[in-house]
Amino acid sequence: xxxxxxxxxxxxxxxxxxxxxxxxxxxxxxxxxxxxxxxxxxxxxxxxxxxxxxxxxxxxxxxxxxxxxxxxxxxxxxxxxxxxxxxxxxxxxxxxxxxxxxxxxxxxxxxxxxx
Amino acid sequence: xxxxxxxxxxxxxxxxxxxxxxxxxxxxxxxxxxxxxxxxxxxxxxxxxxxxxxxxxxxxxxxxxxxxxxxxxxxxxxxxxxxxxxxxxxxxxxxxxxxxxxxxxxxxxx
Numbered sequence: 001x002x003x004x005x006x007x008x009x010x011x012x013x014x015x016x017x018x019x020x021x022x023x024x025x026x027x028x029x030x031x032x033x034x035x036x037x038x039x040x041x042x043x044x045x046x047x048x049x050x051x052x053x054x055x056x057x058x059x060x061x062x063x064x065x066x067x068x069x070x071x072x073x074x075x076x077x078x079x080x081x082x083x084x085x086x087x088x089x090x091x092x093x094x095x096x097x098x099x100x101x102x103x104x105x106x107x108x109x110x111x112x113x114x115x
Numbered sequence: 116x117x118x119x120x121x122x123x124x125x126x127x128x129x130x131x132x133x134x135x136x137x138x139x140x141x142x143x144x145x146x147x148x149x150x151x152x153x154x155x156x157x158x159x160x161x162x163x164x165x166x167x168x169x170x171x172x173x174x175x176x177x178x179x180x181x182x183x184x185x186x187x188x189x190x191x192x193x194x195x196x197x198x199x200x201x202x203x204x205x206x207x208x209x210x211x212x213x214x215x216x217x218x219x220x221x222x223x224x225x
Contacts, residue, residue: 033212042203042215043158056212091157097211103148103160104213 002026004107006092012113018080021110025073025094032069033104034077035091043091043106049075050097082114119147119206121216129224134191136219138204145207147187149178152218153200161189194223 005024013019025032030051035043046065048056051072060067064083069075079086089111093104120139128134138147146165150158162171164180164187171178175198177190191198201218208214 031211040217042205042217044215045208045212048212103150103163104158105160106157109157 004092004094004105006090006107006110008110009108010111010113012115013082015084015114016081018078019082019112020076020078021090021092021112023075023077023092023107025075025092026105029094029096029105030072031095031097032075033093033095034067034075035093035106037089037091037109039088046077046090079112082112084114087112087114119144119204119214119216121204121219123219124217125220125222127222127224128194130196131193134194134198134221136189136202136204136221138187138189138206138216140185140206143184145184147180147184148205148213149187149189150203150205150215151200152203156200158203158215191221194221196223196225199223 007022011019032049034046036046037043045059047054047060047067049069052069065079067077089109091106091109093106095104096102122137146163148163149161151161152158162178167184168182169180175192179188187204189202201220203215203218205213205215
């Protein structure tokens with residue numbers, strides 16, 4: 001099993017430029033999450049999907065961030081335009097959901113640097 | 116919203132010493148999860164605790180959930196250099212999302 005796959009691993013862009021991250025969750029995991037992790041902090045949820053539906057996007061800065069999960073599998077997270085404060089690691093995670101105690105499986109993340 | 120507080124923020128130990136990190140919530144938690152993040156890596160799920168007073172062990176790691184389900188701890192016996200990383204607790208933040216603490220960063224001197 002490949003686990004949660006994310007790309008790219010690293011991205012450096014100039015401010016005001018757009019950027020996109022891609023995530024392929026574990027097969028069979030209907031729940032997909034995008035988290036942002038700033039240096040020295042815990043991950044913070046941006047958006048949660050159940051299949052193709054965004055069921056919690058309350059923490060997503062909608063003026064510049066957007067996400068989609070077409071067909072309920074892969075997902076992309078986009079920032080347009082990027083700001084210096086967006087520099088962080090963007091983590092995708094998936095889970096079986098429910099109370100089975102399986103936890104979240106995180107991808108390796110995309111480290112974004114905005115200069 | 117729901118917050119979980121972790122202490123200490125940093126812990127430096129000599130190899131072979133024990134280590135404990137604590138997680139506290141102002142509200143009752145239905146469950147709590149623990150994750151480990153190695154330097155440069157991503158969080159990896161360790162365990163979930165659900166029952167009041169629950170104690171679970173994984174080799175040298177002992178996880179406890181408080182009787183009131185408002186606090187939890189992770190204890191590592193006889194630390195090794197492979198234990199280096201940041202340990203996060205995470206609790207439900209409503210609508211099936213996890214809220215992570217800020218983590219405890221453990222360094223181990225060989």
